[in-house]
Amino acid sequence: MDLAVLWAFIIAFAVIAYVILDGFDLGTGILFPLLGRHENRDTAMNTVAPIWDGNETWLILGGGGLFAVFPLAYAIIMPAIYAPIIAMLLALIFRGVAFEFRFRTVRGRWMWDVSFFIGSVVAALSQGIALGTLVQGIDVDGRAYAGGWFDWLTPFSLMTGVAVVVGYALLGATWLVMKTEGELHDIANRFAWITGIGTLVLIGLVSLWMPFLDAEFYVRWFTFPLIFYVAPVPIMLAFAAFSLFSSLARGKHVRPFLSALTIFVLAFAGLGINFYPNIIPPDITIWDAAAPDASLIFLLVGASVLIPMILIYTGYAYWVFRGKVVEGEGYHH
Template sequence: MGSIDLTIVWAVIIGFAVIAYVVMDGFDLGIGILFPTLAVGSERDQAMNSIAPVWDGNETWLVMGGGGLFAAFPLAYAIILPATYPLMIAMLLGLVFRGVAFEFRWRDARHRPLWDFAFSLGSVVAALSQGITLGAVLQGIHVENDAYAGGWLDWLSPFSLLTGAAVVIGYALLGATWLVWKTEGTSQQHARGAAFWLGAGTLVALAAVSAATPFLGYDYWRRWFAMPGVLLTAQVPLLVAICAATFFWSLGRNFERLPFLMALALFLLGFLGLGISMYPYVVPRAVTIWDAAAPPESQSFMLVGALVIIPLILAYTGWAYWVFRGKAGVHGYH
């Protein structure tokens, strides 16, 4: 197998890990973002119980995406990380805070308001950091001699703040639609109301990011609007419109599972659009996936491990979701 084939295979694997993380950890970060809007007591307890069996395993994909980038595309890792250190530190601290808060809110009832606040703050910080990182990579990173040559705050811009806000709103939508599926009573009613407004907000945010991206560089504009490529890329906004219409229809008809699946579809389409904008670059307009790739021998060696590990992760993840497939009551699943 040639090195180009392996490089594309590894790009697909890491892309899969990233989208698996966004899909699976997105809804429980979203529940943390929505947490202050939930009533103290049964609503918050139901929300927590709905993610308790799966939230920890969801972050497996974050480790795999970061570790895979380091192993398969070391040059990209060495450029992107120094460019986004403050964001990475903030994200990891946010994830640590919410993880600790998750465990302690059950065991330390006297300080539950404090742990609830830490859970919510950690979720917002982690989601915002991820969104701003996405914007920072898209807008371009200053690279000289295969090394990051920018400043400490180069990641901060109106565009990166826009993508940060978009990810927070989108994660909150995933959280709300998850609660529609997994809870009942007033929790479900509140989640359904929130999902409507968050769905509208997500579409506005998606449109704003999509409209701003082509102005970041001519190559983005050409990829989306030049003939004959536009015949293919035009299908993405068309599919977004179909998914959005299905989302609002299913929400109005009191469906429980379909709104969540449509929210996931919107995220997948956003990810597809991101791929169209960036390919073949891993650091836009600076480093392609082939420039950044590890030697073919390393990629082959790691691929053997990945082909064993990934199906195992998918199997135990699928089993966990199957076992806890019912409604999450105040005292656990039923």
């Protein structure tokens, strides 16, 4: 059994769990100023209030896991993306505070609404920029980061940043379609169309740009016979997109959200195809970056206890707070 590969999958799982779970509550924040009356904003906030902080558990698992399991990768990647990561953490703090404070004030509510919105946008943009930086390749000299302070700021990384913001807004819109009714449901449905089209256009642009960043990406997607192995990803993405728009058009409540999640998972799978077996393109592999086997086994014991526990309590929380959130109801009132 290859421990390094197993851990790469565990960390990839933590990252995608974070992206789809925190994605929809960041997306709710991104749409916040566009939801009309402040009662609508209260209701939108109440849909994510019981679960948003649990969703961020996966961020800690992904980041902490990377540090423990692939220390070399952590040591190279972090200096390359310090600025977006610090911006993301500050934004998440502002956003977290806004949850509690906006329900406690009337006069200052606008201030916390703005904090919630800006925190959500900055966190999403930072994650997209960090991802773009990793995809475009990091300058490595020996076993250390060799780039400059602003290598993360490129047209490609800014475009991936915008793509993540729009994609999260799609997750937020479809989440509100599923969780609300009446006026807010209709507003969310309208934004699901707009952000859905935007997300697909941006996924297309990023995907077309990628092969020009690294010859290896081009080889994996456009050469024979590899193209047969990777073709199912874009084909399934097209089906997921069709499912999203057809279910929105037919007024479905749950399926648009599941379709949007599927689009994200498939886009993530596409990134995995680009990267594997490297953890830092173009040349540091999973095995180069992994900690010694003894450490990996020790950490695996902990992970095999913790991850099922996190999954169980997360699932239970979603089960308890299932169903529609009605205006005027919520855990704060």
